[in-house]
Amino acid sequence: MSSNPSSTVHIDLGDRSYDILIGGGLFDSLESYAAVPRSATALIVTNTTVGPLYAAQLHAALSQRHREVLEVHLPDGEEYKDWQTLNRIFDALLGHGCDRKTVLYALGGGVIGDMTGFAAACYMRGVPFVQVPTTLLAQVDSSVGGKTAVNHPLGKNMIGAFYQPQVVVCDLDTLETLPERELSAGLAEVIKYAPIADAALLDWLEAHIDALLARDRAALTHAIRRSCEIKAQVVGADEREAGLRAILNFGHTFGHAIEAGLGYGEWLHGEAVGCGMVMAADLSARLGLIDAATAQRLTRLIERAKLPVVGPALGADRYIELMRLDKKSEAGEIRFVVIEQLGRAGVRPAPDALVREVIAAHTG
Amino acid sequence: MSSNPSSTVHIDLGDRSYDILIGGGLFDSLESYAAVPRSATALIVTNTTVGPLYAAQLHAALSQRHREVLEVHLPDGEEYKDWQTLNRIFDALLGHGCDRKTVLYALGGGVIGDMTGFAAACYMRGVPFVQVPTTLLAQVDSSVGGKTAVNHPLGKNMIGAFYQPQVVVCDLDTLETLPERELSAGLAEVIKYAPIADAALLDWLEAHIDALLARDRAALTHAIRRSCEIKAQVVGADEREAGLRAILNFGHTFGHAIEAGLGYGEWLHGEAVGCGMVMAADLSARLGLIDAATAQRLTRLIERAKLPVVGPALGADRYIELMRLDKKSEAGEIRFVVIEQLGRAGVRPAPDALVREVIAAHTG
Numbered sequence: 001m002s003s004n005p006s007s008t009v010h011i012d013l014g015d016r017s018y019d020i021l022i023g024g025g026l027f028d029s030l031e032s033y034a035a036v037p038r039s040a041t042a043l044i045v046t047n048t049t050v051g052p053l054y055a056a057q058l059h060a061a062l063s064q065r066h067r068e069v070l071e072v073h074l075p076d077g078e079e080y081k082d083w084q085t086l087n088r089i090f091d092a093l094l095g096h097g098c099d100r101k102t103v104l105y106a107l108g109g110g111v112i113g114d115m116t117g118f119a120a121a122c123y124m125r126g127v128p129f130v131q132v133p134t135t136l137l138a139q140v141d142s143s144v145g146g147k148t149a150v151n152h153p154l155g156k157n158m159i160g161a162f163y164q165p166q167v168v169v170c171d172l173d174t175l176e177t178l179p180e181r182e183l184s185a186g187l188a189e190v191i192k193y194a195p196i197a198d199a200a201l202l203d204w205l206e207a208h209i210d211a212l213l214a215r216d217r218a219a220l221t222h223a224i225r226r227s228c229e230i231k232a233q234v235v236g237a238d239e240r241e242a243g244l245r246a247i248l249n250f251g252h253t254f255g256h257a258i259e260a261g262l263g264y265g266e267w268l269h270g271e272a273v274g275c276g277m278v279m280a281a282d283l284s285a286r287l288g289l290i291d292a293a294t295a296q297r298l299t300r301l302i303e304r305a306k307l308p309v310v311g312p313a314l315g316a317d318r319y320i321e322l323m324r325l326d327k328k329s330e331a332g333e334i335r336f337v338v339i340e341q342l343g344r345a346g347v348r349p350a351p352d353a354l355v356r357e358v359i360a361a362h363t364g
Numbered sequence: 365m366s367s368n369p370s371s372t373v374h375i376d377l378g379d380r381s382y383d384i385l386i387g388g389g390l391f392d393s394l395e396s397y398a399a400v401p402r403s404a405t406a407l408i409v410t411n412t413t414v415g416p417l418y419a420a421q422l423h424a425a426l427s428q429r430h431r432e433v434l435e436v437h438l439p440d441g442e443e444y445k446d447w448q449t450l451n452r453i454f455d456a457l458l459g460h461g462c463d464r465k466t467v468l469y470a471l472g473g474g475v476i477g478d479m480t481g482f483a484a485a486c487y488m489r490g491v492p493f494v495q496v497p498t499t500l501l502a503q504v505d506s507s508v509g510g511k512t513a514v515n516h517p518l519g520k521n522m523i524g525a526f527y528q529p530q531v532v533v534c535d536l537d538t539l540e541t542l543p544e545r546e547l548s549a550g551l552a553e554v555i556k557y558a559p560i561a562d563a564a565l566l567d568w569l570e571a572h573i574d575a576l577l578a579r580d581r582a583a584l585t586h587a588i589r590r591s592c593e594i595k596a597q598v599v600g601a602d603e604r605e606a607g608l609r610a611i612l613n614f615g616h617t618f619g620h621a622i623e624a625g626l627g628y629g630e631w632l633h634g635e636a637v638g639c640g641m642v643m644a645a646d647l648s649a650r651l652g653l654i655d656a657a658t659a660q661r662l663t664r665l666i667e668r669a670k671l672p673v674v675g676p677a678l679g680a681d682r683y684i685e686l687m688r689l690d691k692k693s694e695a696g697e698i699r700f701v702v703i704e705q706l707g708r709a710g711v712r713p714a715p716d717a718l719v720r721e722v723i724a725a726h727t728g
Contacts, residue, residue, distance in 0.1 A: 040695040083447055094518035099693055122486075124691050125513065125524045149489065154458035160489045161525060327488050329463050331404040 007221055009228045011144060012236065013164060020143045020168040022224050024217065027107075027132050027171040028057040030064055036166045037128055039101040042066035045089055045116040046107040047076040050134050053177055058107055058132065066103065070096055074112070079265040081111045081151045083159075089119040100124040103166070109135035109182075110142050110269065114160070117148030121163035131165045134174035136186025136220070137270050140227035143168040145235045145248070151264065155325050156256055170224055172217055180213075184306040185270025187212060188251070190223045191305060192277060193230045195298055196250045199343035201226060202301070209304050246328055247345035250337040251277030254311070254358075257322035261314040274307030275362070283350055283358045284339040294342055311363040316356045319363075371585055373592045375508060376600065377528060384507045384532040386588050388581065391471075391496050391535040392421040394428055400530045401492055403465040406430035409453055409480040410471040411440040414498050417541055422471055422496065430467070434460055438476070442628040445475045445515045447523075453483040464488040467530070473499035473546075474506050474633065478524070481512030485527035495529045498538035500550025500584070501634050504591035507532040509599045509612070515628065519689050520620055534588055536581050544577075548670040549634025551576060552615075554587045555669060556641060557594045559662055560614045563707035565590060566665070573668050610692055611709035614701040615641030618675070618722075621686035625678040638671030639726070647714055647722045648703040658706055675727040680720045683727075 006023025019035065026032045042062050046055050051073040062069045072092040074085050093102065104127060106116035113131050120129035133139045149160025175183070187209070194202035204222075205212075211219040237244050255276030258267060267275075281295035303309050314322075320334070328335040333349050340346045370387025383399065390396045406426050410419050415437040426433045436456040438449050457466065468491060470480030477495050484493035497503045513524025539547070551573070558566035568586075569576075575583040601608050619640030622631060631639075645659040667673050678686075684698070692699040697713050704710045 083451065087447065090516055090523060091518075094516055094522060094689070097689060097693075097696065099695065100691055101694065122523045122525060124522060125511065125526055147489065152454055152458055154455075158458060158488060159454060159486045161486060162489055325458070325461060327464055329461075330465065331463065332461065 007225045009225060009232065011232050016164040018165055018167050020170060020228050022139075022170045022172070022221055022228075024172045026169050027054065027174065028061045030061055032169045033062070033065060033130065033167065036065070036103055036130055037101065038065055039103050039128075040066065041068045041070065041096070041098050041102045042105060043089075043092060043098065043102060044069065044071045044105045044107055045074065045112060045119070046071065047074050047112055049076040050108040050112070054107060054134065054174060058105065062105065068096075070098075074115070077265050078111055078151070078269065081115060081264075083150060086115055086119055086150050089115065090123065093119075093123055098123075100127055102127050104129040105132060106130065107132045107134065108138075109133065110138040113138050113142040114148050114157070115150060117146075117163050117165065118150060118160050121148055121161040126163070128166050129163075131168040133168065133170055135178055135182055136175055136224070137182065137189055139170040139224050140186060140231075141189045143170060143228050144231040145245075156260060156264065157327075172220055175215060175220065180306070182268060182270075183213065183215070185268040185274070187305040188270035188274035188277070188302070188307050190227050191298075191301055192248075192250050192273065193227050195277070195281065195339045195342060196247050196337070196345035197230045197234065197343060198226070202297070202342065206301060209301065213306070243347075246335075246347045247337050249328065250339075250345055251280050253323050253326050253328065253334065253336055254279040254319070256326060257314070257319045258311050260322050260325075261318055262312055267308070271308050274302045274305065275309055275311050278302055278309045279311065279358050279362050280337060281339060282361060283336060283354065286354050286357060287338060287350060290339050290341065294339070309362070311359070313363050316359045319359050320352070320355065371589045373589060373596065375596050380528040382529055382531050384534060384592050386503075386534045386536070386585055386592075388536045390533050391418065391538065392425045394425055396533045397426070397429060397494065397531065400429070400467055400494055401465065402429055403467050403492075404430065405432045405434065405460070405462050405466045406469060407453070407456060407462065407466060408433065408435045408469045408471055409438065409476060409483070410435065411438050411476055413440040414472040414476070418471060418498065418538060422469065426469065432460075434462075438479070442475055442515070442623075442633065445479060445628075447514060450479055450483055450514050453479065454487065457483075457487055464491055466491050468493040469496060470494065471496045471498065472502070473497065474502040477502050477506040478512050478521070479514060481510075481527050481529065482514060482524050485512055485525035490527070492530050493527075495532040497532065497534055499542055499546055500539055500588070501546065501553055503534040503588050504550060504595075505553045507534060507592050508595040509609075520624060520628070521691075536584055539579060539584065544670070546632060546634075547577065547579070549632040549638070551669040552634035552638035552641070552666070552671050554591050555662075555665055556612075556614050556637065557591050559641070559645065559703045559706060560611045560701070560709035561594045561598065561707060562590070566661070566706065570665060573665065577670070607711075610699075610711045611701050613692065614703075614709055615644050617687050617690050617692065617698065617700055618643040618683070620690060621678070621683045622675050624686050624689075625682055626676055631672070635672050638666045638669070639673055639675050642666055642673045643675065643722050643726050644701060645703060646725060647700060647718065650718050650721060651702060651714060654703050654705065658703070673726070675723070677727050680723045683723050684716070684719065
């Protein structure tokens with residue numbers, strides 16, 4: 001569609017290294033897939049929203065690399081991120097006699113990326129896969145880290161694997177069709193990187209939030225690139241999520257409780273994270289780590305990104321019950337990601353009373 | 365119960381190294397689990413056959429290491445090696461709020477080991493697990509290699525992961541209650557190692573097959589140890605199953621076709637492999653790699669181990685259709701593990717006509 005500011009972030013993981021390509025006109029260009037094995041068969045996994053928009057173009061491009069290109073169109077939505085839907089991918093693979101060299105292409109948002117990656121991790125104990133994230137959230141969040149998963153009725157992303165793609169193709173063209181609400185949800189994960197890792201990014205975001213909402217390509221490229229770089233830095237130090245990596249879950253402990261409490265699909269993941277960050281920033285302030293003005297500054301940016309800053313009234317007991325199921329919990333103790341100073345985060349428990357104050361102040 | 369010949373095989377996989385302990389009186393001894401993290405919670409996964417025999421003893425031992433020890437008893441049989449049964453493990457873990465440090469203990473045969481290992485690989489993207497294999501087959505086959513999986517209606521072990529245990533405890537006491545038919549099935553996997561990797565083991569097996577059937581502990585210890593050593597050697601050279609490791613599937617291409625063709629659970633896995641080895645040896649002879657007498661010698665040993673040497677009459681077309689789904693297949697071409705000379709195996713395709721001759725000669 002256009003020649004735009006474009007960028008490559010290299011993720012260095014030894015023999016599992018890969019590139020993240022960021023720019024316009026990428027997803028249907030053969031060059032983008034140069035690093036992918038030329039297997040006989042490929043399977044495009046997409047959903048019923050994204051598929052009609054982009055699957056034909058991707059299919060045409062991949063037909064020049066793979067003898068047989070198959071497609072499976074899954075229902076759209078977090079509520080389908082389950083075993084049953086995952087099995088439709090396996091059914092397609094086995095129904096077509098796909099062998100262990102088959103390449104899976106994830107064309108869609110985070111749900112498609114997570115499920116396709118997990119299917120690739122498990123099919124015949126591992127086949128190659130490619131991420132073509134079509135939402136801003138997926139571009140900044142799923143591009144780095146190798147996290148794949150499905151949900152369980154009792155918890156989000158409880159069943160999954162760490163598994164790396166061959167390449168990630170972040171095409172800005174696909175953001176043109178993204179609903180505004182989803183654009184904002186993606187910005188939540190971009191904003192997240194400022195308080196936990198890069199104070200300067202907070203200044204930049206305050207100056208460019210309107211450009212980002214207007215889908216300015218230079219601004220988007222910078223935001224995606226910077227998010228991927230920061231995430232890569234954090235993950236590189238801690239691939240298997242033993243410690244440091246947990247700071248990437250800033251806003252997610254409260255956020256997951258919101259998502260689980262309302263039922264998945266009610267709020268977008270990014271919306272829950274946006275509101276969760278407001279709560280986590282306030283908790284950091286109440287713990288005396290940052291001043292109230294800093295928490296307020298972050299809240300204001302989240303609001304300007306058109307994200308919710310007031311959580312649903314689930315009641316403090318329910319919030320706490322749900323947060324105890326969080327993967328960071330240890331022996332029933334909830335561990336929160338907090339801002340230790342602007343640009344640096346840590347993980348720690350918090351007094352129950354303080355957590356209840358935060359919930360009371362930001363729900364209703 | 366007794367102090368017996370005991371043995372340890374160390375599996376060297378860098379930071380995923382572990383020991384295989386072989387002997388009597390091991391599974392309910394705390395010392396066996398010295399290498400396992402002392403987490404707050406542990407889950408014993410067993411089945412309704414093995415659980416009543418050994419779960420209480422294991423539970424009592426583990427209660428000294430973990431504050432809370434849970435149990436889940438799954439239905440027994442290959443036909444339950446599926447998503448649905450796997451989910452019962454996740455239900456138990458999530459229903460009890462188990463965190464990512466929870467240790468899973470697989471107490472049972474290969475099905476329990478494969479499912480528990482896969483559940484451990486996937487639960488919160490990976491928790492530690494321990495193998496306590498209670499069948500000879502599981503002791504020699506699941507102890508090394510990190511293969512975990514569940515079946516799919518269209519193929520065996522199609523969904524899984526490579527995932528290593530903390531320790532494998534092969535207790536000869538648990539073989540005392542093993543039905544004769546399952547003892548023979550286990551011997552099939554022991555016999556397998558002779559033609560593919562160790563000609564001297566074939567002599568030893570011919571001399572000790574009756575002692576093994578009589579559950580002589582010295583003979584069993586040697587057979588389990590030697591099997592694990594050979595498997596470790598092969599797997600060590602090829603952890604992710606790129607090439608060499610495929611020779612461990614000697615007899616399995618025909619064997620899986622028998623299992624899938626009859627429906628899982630009709631024949632035991634080891635029985636199918638036993639008969640599959642007869643067919644694969646004959647194929648090797650027809651390809652001119654070994655003489656007919658060598659194939660005959662192997663067939664005779666398999667027969668003495670009380671394993672079937674004649675396959676079900678599924679028809680050659682059905683055998684070939686099923687074998688094409690084998691994970692070793694590439695772009696629809698079946699690849700067979702063949703004996704290149706006694707003690708050395710290779711993987712190659714074979715002319716259709718020859719495969720049909722083999723099927724005709726050994727089914728009915």
